[in-house]
Amino acid sequence: MLIETGIMIDGVDITSLIAAEGVDWSRNDVDGHNAGRNLNAREIRDRIDTKIRLDITCRKLTWEELQRLAAVLYPEFVSVTYDDPLFGHRSAMFYCSKQEAGIFRRRRSTEQWTPKPFALVEQ
Numbered sequence: 001m002l003i004e005t006g007i008m009i010d011g012v013d014i015t016s017l018i019a020a021e022g023v024d025w026s027r028n029d030v031d032g033h034n035a036g037r038n039l040n041a042r043e044i045r046d047r048i049d050t051k052i053r054l055d056i057t058c059r060k061l062t063w064e065e066l067q068r069l070a071a072v073l074y075p076e077f078v079s080v081t082y083d084d085p086l087f088g089h090r091s092a093m094f095y096c097s098k099q100e101a102g103i104f105r106r107r108r109s110t111e112q113w114t115p116k117p118f119a120l121v122e123q
Contacts, residue, residue, distance in 0.1 A: 007056075008081040009072045009120075014056075017069055022057035027086060051122040052084060052092070058115040066101055066113045073099050073118070080120055093123040 006015035007023070032046035061069065072078070073096045081091040100116040 006082075007054075008079075010075070010078050012068070012072050014069060014072065017058045017061060017065055019057045019059040022059070023082075024055040024057075025085060026053045026055075027051075028053055052086075052094075053122065054080070054082065054094070054120040055117055056120065057117045060112045060114055061101070063111050063113065066115065069115070070099060077123055078120075094120040095123060096120055 006013050028051050029047045030049040032048045034046035077093050077095050080094045084090050099118045101113045
């Protein structure tokens with residue numbers, strides 16, 4: 001996904017931390033209890049809502065950048081402002097339930113961390 005205006009989380013611009021082509025967008029349906037196939041094998045849709053998911057892949061980060069990103073993602077819910085192919089430029093509430101990183105290498109007392117991709121899921 002091409003990011004025209006960047007990605008802001010609770011007012012903090014994280015665009016510079018994201019790897020090239022590091023944002024994947026998806027729309028996910030939330031189905032109600034009536035959804036499924038009937039006895040004739042016909043699909044019954046009971047979409048009650050849709051939610052957006054952003055899968056973010058960051059470039060290698062310094063310790064300070066990783067700390068900043070971890071702090072921004074720590075709250076239970078965060079406001080994310082981004083360009084959405086369905087809704088255009090928007091802000092919405094998201095959550096990040098898992099964030100991981102592994103140390104890449106230590107060079108001249110500088111650590112480089114490799115964050116694993118993380119998901120921002122619309123509330």
